[in-house]
Amino acid sequence: MLKIVFDWCKRHIVLFTIASVIFVVMFGFINIQILHMTSEPEFCHLCHPAQGFGPLAEVDSWEHSAHGDAGVSCLDCHGRPGVLGYAKAKLGGLKDTYMQLTISKEEKLEILSNPHEDLVPSWHCLYCHTDEGNRIVRETTRGPMQLVNMRMLDDVVNPAFRERKGLADIMEDDFVGGTHFNHSMHVENFDLTCRDCHFGVVHNPATATDRMNFCLACHADAVDDAPQISDCNVCHEAQLAMNEGTGVEGVEDTPGMMYGDAADMTCTDCHTGVTKGVYRPSAASCTNCHEDEAYRDIFNDWEASTKASIEELKTLRVEIEAALLDADAAKRDTAEVWKTYAQGLRNLKFVRNDGTNGVHNNEYAIAILESVRADFKKAMVQLDSVW
Ligand code: HEC
Ligand code: HEC
Ligand code: HEC
Ligand code: HEC
Ligand code: HEC
Ligand code: HEC
Ligand code: HEC
Ligand code: HEC
Structure with a gap:
């Protein structure tokens, strides 16, 4: 049987080659389309469908966030830079699908209500929000940054990216987002992570009160000449x-x-x-x-x-x-x-x-x-x- 097939192929070698190339290209194309489709917020919405903010409403809250406005999408944060980072995120997606089928609603809600501390690590945020952090990641990422254009993240090269988006370098500038705040001094001296202050940055806008209270934890008793609560300005x-x-x-x-x-x-x-x-x-x-x-x-x-x-x-x-x-x-x-x-x-x-x-x-x-x-x-x- 196999021999008949091989003989046919040998006799029609040109036809066979053309057919193979078409097959490979089509298959690759369909695969890339599937990868694209399953990375879109609309796809995530199937299982994260709620309105407002908080667990299950991750797509809706993102849609109303500054990152959403700027076209920063789910896998730009929920997948690490580079082709390997992208592939790993897609494998994580398979796990999501498996879990969706096997765990109860309550268990899912429990997981979503207690996001892993390192879900989006600080160095990942710094990749977009600083020049130095961007350089380090691009120099140390293993494997190629991208094969085909799959998302915004892999194209990010600073300072060009942040300047076009009108963003400061948060470790260099201490006037950020309209507030006088020195990131490098606070982050380095007190060993803070982005999440300590920016918890809910995309998925829960109602955290501004918590953030100010976090500042007051230190700024309420006189530390040197640091501002006190009455120094609003x-x-x-x-x-x-x-x-x-x-x-x-x-x-x-x-x-x-x-x-x-x-x-x-x-x-x-x-x-x-x-x-x-x-x-x-x-x-x-x-x-x-x-x-x-x-x-x-x-x-x-x-x-x-x-x-x-x-x-x-x-x-x-x-x-x-x-x-x-x-x-x-x-x-x-x-x-x-x-x-x-x-x-x-x-x-x-x-x-x-x-x-x-x-x-x-x-x-x-x-x-x-x-x-x-x-x-x-x-x-x-x-x-x-x-x-
Ligand atoms: C088939 C249903 C399904 C789809 C589609 C889906 N998810 Fe999920 N997702 C889940 C379930 C179930 C969980 C909780 C269990 C787990 O952690 O896998 C979850 C958890 C998560 C978590 C938290 C993981 C953690 O460890 O705390 C993130 C982040 C996430 N999903 C992002 C996404 C993104 C981004 C997309 C779209 C690209 C997406 N999900 C599409 C079902 C889904
Ligand atoms: C793909 C690059 C990228 C990544 C990764 C990223 N950001 Fe951003 N971020 C942006 C862009 C672009 C804006 C500008 C949004 C706008 O146009 O206002 C922004 C805006 C912000 C703002 C100001 C607007 C707001 O919502 O308060 C904060 C704060 C912020 N990012 C924090 C973070 C944190 C924390 C992380 C990591 C969890 C992070 N970013 C990851 C690109 C990124
Ligand atoms: C001690 C609290 C604190 C920590 C820790 C912190 N930030 Fe901020 N961040 C602020 C404050 C305060 C602002 C001013 C605007 C505001 O309040 O939203 C700000 C603003 C920003 C902005 C907005 C810049 C702009 O031009 O709009 C970005 C981006 C940002 N932070 C990223 C980060 C990243 C990335 C990390 C982790 C390395 C981080 N922050 C850690 C308190 C913090
Ligand atoms: C700028 C980065 C950023 C983008 C873009 C982003 N997320 Fe998140 N996401 C986070 C961070 C950081 C957390 C950790 C919890 C927190 O701080 O709110 C998180 C938490 C989650 C969780 C865990 C459960 C929860 O509610 O905390 C899910 C699920 C999730 N994101 C899904 C999505 C989906 C789906 C999209 C796209 C529609 C998306 N995220 C876009 C940064 C991002
Ligand atoms: C872990 C304690 C701690 C937290 C939390 C903290 N700060 Fe500070 N901050 C300090 C200390 C200590 C100084 C004084 C440093 C000095 O004078 O050398 C300071 C100085 C400052 C200054 C004046 C110095 C400068 O940078 O020009 C500002 C403004 C400031 N902090 C804003 C904030 C804001 C806004 C928050 C909350 C988002 C915050 N801090 C959270 C400890 C803290
Ligand atoms: C040490 C710095 C600091 C001082 C001093 C300070 N704030 Fe804040 N305040 C913050 C930060 C940081 C936030 C969070 C901003 C954000 O998330 O965008 C905040 C948030 C707020 C909010 C929004 C709260 C919400 O729930 O939406 C108001 C209103 C506010 N401050 C008013 C004041 C007033 C009035 C004063 C003076 C009496 C003052 N602040 C003094 C740092 C400070
Ligand atoms: C005429 C009354 C009035 C004065 C004067 C005033 N505010 Fe406000 N401020 C408000 C009101 C009202 C809101 C809430 C607006 C809303 O919810 O849309 C607000 C909101 C804010 C917020 C929250 C902004 C945010 O991002 O959500 C901050 C921070 C703030 N004010 C700081 C100040 C500071 C600092 C001063 C002095 C320089 C000041 N305000 C003077 C009435 C005032
Ligand atoms: C602490 C007192 C105070 C508060 C609170 C206050 N105002 Fe005023 N407002 C004044 C004063 C004083 C003037 C007159 C200023 C002048 O004529 O130069 C004024 C003037 C005005 C004017 C223009 C002149 C007039 O009388 O019509 C408008 C409109 C106004 N305020 C609206 C508001 C609104 C809306 C709020 C709520 C966000 C508000 N005010 C909160 C004290 C206040």
């Missing part, structure tokens, strides 16, 4: 800048009407709960000073309109970045466009880092967002002209 530079209405190039300074000498007010006039550990005021706090209940509506208006504008700009941002990457792939000269885009992105983050959707200083926040819109429009016009 030392840590909260983004919020200070927004209240003072300064710091964005090309947008006129516009002091907030409820901050500073003119209004004779400081942070704690609104943030009255800080001594009780309640840092975030609500709409109800407006009526502490303004008797008219209508001021709650003003709060809601400020918040809703600014939020809508931010959401719209975020969508625009994703479109422009995708178009820029397309243009880069086609070898167009995009250097100037990236610059315009990065300036818009920086200013968008200025508003986002304040975190109040315009409540601190609505006029200034709106003016900044208008400038972002103008920068993004300009980037699109520039992009049209390089094609």
Whole structure:
């Protein structure tokens, strides 16, 4: 039987070779398609389907996170860099599938509620968020970084990656995310991991209170000249800048009407709960000073309109970045466009880092967002002209 097959192959060697090549290419193609498909958040959603945040809602919480906005996907964090790291993550996926079939709902919830301490190790975060950490990983990763383009992670080369994403080098800069904070001093002196402070960075946004309390564990009793709880401005530079209405190039300074000498007010006039550990005021706090209940509506208006504008700009941002990457792939000269885009992105983050959707200083926040819109429009016009 085998002999007949071999003889046939020998006689039709050309046909046989062509058929084999087609088979190998098709099979490889299908495999890569399967790898792609099973790496997409939509696939993870099959077994991590809940809404909101917390265990089981990992896909939904990611969709609303800054990493999600920036196109950093599941396997960019849940798989280590390089081809071997990718392969290992895919094997882990097989284990997930096996577990899904064999363990109870309660057991699954138990595992998801207690994520492994090293689920995403600090060095992995540093690979994207510093230049030195990136270099070390690229130099020590065994095997090739990538065979075909499977995800963002394997392409990350700093400083280029972080600059285009408008990010600081967290070990070099001590003004990060709008806060005055020296990472290298704290991480190295106190042997902290990223997770100690950034727990829930993607999957649970409600951890800001815990983070501030974590700072106060040390900063509540006088350590040298380190800031104390009453020194809001030392840590909260983004919020200070927004209240003072300064710091964005090309947008006129516009002091907030409820901050500073003119209004004779400081942070704690609104943030009255800080001594009780309640840092975030609500709409109800407006009526502490303004008797008219209508001021709650003003709060809601400020918040809703600014939020809508931010959401719209975020969508625009994703479109422009995708178009820029397309243009880069086609070898167009995009250097100037990236610059315009990065300036818009920086200013968008200025508003986002304040975190109040315009409540601190609505006029200034709106003016900044208008400038972002103008920068993004300009980037699109520039992009049209390089094609
Ligand atoms: C077939 C169902 C299924 C799919 C699809 C699935 N998971 Fe899971 N996942 C599970 C189950 C069950 C667990 C808990 C048991 C375990 O750790 O394997 C889990 C656990 C996890 C954990 C925590 C592991 C730990 O040790 O704490 C991560 C991270 C994770 N999944 C990520 C993903 C990502 C990323 C995807 C998409 C690429 C995905 N999962 C797709 C079923 C699934
Ligand atoms: C693939 C590269 C990559 C990896 C890996 C990565 N990040 Fe990020 N991170 C980014 C990008 C890009 C942004 C910018 C998001 C935006 O546009 O605002 C970001 C933003 C952030 C922010 C600011 C926004 C926020 O959500 O508060 C923090 C904090 C952060 N990352 C921490 C971490 C930590 C901790 C880890 C490890 C668990 C990590 N990152 C892993 C790329 C990465
Ligand atoms: C002692 C607490 C602490 C530790 C530990 C820590 N961070 Fe941060 N990180 C902060 C604070 C505070 C900010 C300021 C913004 C904020 O509060 O979200 C910040 C901001 C960031 C940002 C935002 C930068 C930007 O430009 O938007 C990134 C990225 C980040 N950290 C990554 C990391 C990584 C990676 C590690 C682990 C090596 C780490 N952090 C460890 C407290 C910490
Ligand atoms: C920027 C890095 C990053 C990205 C992107 C990311 N995760 Fe996570 N994920 C983490 C970290 C860090 C933890 C550990 C727990 C924590 O700090 O919240 C975690 C925890 C988990 C867990 C364990 C259970 C839990 O809720 O803590 C699952 C499951 C999970 N992630 C799935 C996903 C899926 C699915 C995606 C894509 C839709 C995704 N992650 C995207 C960093 C990331
Ligand atoms: C383990 C204790 C500890 C924790 C936790 C801690 N700090 Fe510190 N921090 C210190 C000490 C000690 C100093 C003083 C160092 C010096 O003066 O040389 C300091 C100094 C500072 C300074 C002033 C020095 C500088 O960097 O310019 C700032 C700002 C600061 N910390 C912010 C924070 C924030 C924000 C957090 C929480 C995210 C935090 N710290 C958490 C111990 C801690
Ligand atoms: C030692 C530095 C430090 C000081 C001093 C400080 N904070 Fe914070 N605060 C933080 C950090 C870090 C966070 C977490 C930010 C984040 O996760 O984005 C935070 C979070 C907050 C939040 C958000 C809490 C939530 O649950 O959403 C508010 C509001 C706040 N701080 C107000 C204040 C006020 C008002 C003061 C002065 C009375 C003050 N902080 C002093 C570091 C500090
Ligand atoms: C601690 C007291 C205090 C709190 C709390 C407060 N305000 Fe004010 N607000 C003032 C003062 C004082 C002025 C007048 C400043 C001036 O005229 O120069 C003012 C002015 C205003 C104005 C413009 C002039 C006017 O009277 O209409 C608006 C709008 C306003 N506040 C809305 C709010 C909203 C919304 C909140 C809740 C986030 C709020 N305020 C919380 C003290 C406060
Ligand atoms: C007019 C009242 C008012 C004043 C003055 C004020 N805040 Fe706020 N702040 C608020 C309100 C209200 C919120 C909650 C907004 C929301 O939930 O959308 C808030 C939120 C915050 C947050 C949380 C932001 C986040 O990322 O979630 C921080 C931090 C903060 N304020 C710090 C400050 C600092 C520092 C000052 C002084 C420089 C200050 N605030 C002055 C009313 C005020």
